[in-house]
Amino acid sequence: MSLARTGSILNLHRSAPLAACALAALAFALGAAGASAQQAATPASTFEPVVGQQGKDVIWVPTTPMILERMLRMAQVTPRDIVVDLGSGDGRIAIAAAKDFGARARGLEYNPDMVALSKREAIKAGVADRVTFEEADIFKADFSNATVVTMYLLPNLNRDLRPIILKMKPGTRVASHQFDMGEWEADEQCDLAGRQCFFWIVPAQVGGTWKIKSGAAEYEVALKQTFQKVTGLVNVANGKSSLREPMLRADHLRFSLVDDKGVQHDFDGRVSGTSLKGTMRTGARSVPFEATRTGD
Numbered sequence: 001m002s003l004a005r006t007g008s009i010l011n012l013h014r015s016a017p018l019a020a021c022a023l024a025a026l027a028f029a030l031g032a033a034g035a036s037a038q039q040a041a042t043p044a045s046t047f048e049p050v051v052g053q054q055g056k057d058v059i060w061v062p063t064t065p066m067i068l069e070r071m072l073r074m075a076q077v078t079p080r081d082i083v084v085d086l087g088s089g090d091g092r093i094a095i096a097a098a099k100d101f102g103a104r105a106r107g108l109e110y111n112p113d114m115v116a117l118s119k120r121e122a123i124k125a126g127v128a129d130r131v132t133f134e135e136a137d138i139f140k141a142d143f144s145n146a147t148v149v150t151m152y153l154l155p156n157l158n159r160d161l162r163p164i165i166l167k168m169k170p171g172t173r174v175a176s177h178q179f180d181m182g183e184w185e186a187d188e189q190c191d192l193a194g195r196q197c198f199f200w201i202v203p204a205q206v207g208g209t210w211k212i213k214s215g216a217a218e219y220e221v222a223l224k225q226t227f228q229k230v231t232g233l234v235n236v237a238n239g240k241s242s243l244r245e246p247m248l249r250a251d252h253l254r255f256s257l258v259d260d261k262g263v264q265h266d267f268d269g270r271v272s273g274t275s276l277k278g279t280m281r282t283g284a285r286s287v288p289f290e291a292t293r294t295g296d
């Protein structure tokens, strides 16, 4: 880990609720070599983590119980979920997801002592059958099976993970403690006593030209997508017209268009790859429609 990375998280964590953690982190930064040597000599079963200890890309600072509960509530975790915590530290988020929300959970953590500690904590919490911890680099591991991703990393790491997360199944929920994802604006965020949580839903990829058919009616709609935000144009006689109120959430796409006769049609469908199927409502009448995406 570079000193620059150590320095940046120290600065970012120096807020009131985690002042103690930040001080411990500072102590670590000042005496990193001594602490590492001490930990290396400590038998794994008695390993005691130290706030601020070195990690591969970011030091360890744990998420407080209040924040982790809020993150899991924002993501509306249920027993049907697979929650993956990226850089799982002592395992607390994955363990809480299993114990308090009934989910299955995975923790991916680079530090083997933290992985061993997390496994012991999962046994103590009685959730070892639903939680696994793996010694892994989050940038190399496959976590595409997650329905919920949680993380407490750094802004640059979030941004580096962004393309990987955006390729996940539409509808995957993502909760981050303290750090955002740059240009990918959060769908929701919260501020708890000065600590931030950010929440996103992975959007389907919808940018391109859609040829829509509904009975005898046909429309060509061009969508532009920036993360979860969508704008679009529909071909009308002698020109193009903007779509009204386009909305994308996970695989759910909605928009309205006004045709050349001045009639409004409201489309509401589900995207699956290059296919979109749903219902077109015109006044009181609803009929099915299908669409295929042909270009980017």
Ligand SMILES: C[S@@+](CC[C@H](N)C(=O)[O-])C[C@H]1O[C@@H](n2cnc3c(N)ncnc32)[C@H](O)[C@@H]1O
Pocket (backbone or CB within 6 Å): 054, 055, 056, 057, 058, 059, 060, 061, 062, 063, 085, 086, 087, 088, 089, 090, 091, 092, 093, 108, 109, 110, 111, 114, 136, 137, 138, 139, 151, 152, 153, 177
């Ligand atoms: C700020 S702590 C957060 C721990 C835990 N997620 C929580 O919120 O309590 C970040 C953790 O990521 C781990 N880590 C750093 N770089 C990593 C990497 N490339 N792959 C896996 N874990 C990493 C660190 O060892 C540390 O435990």
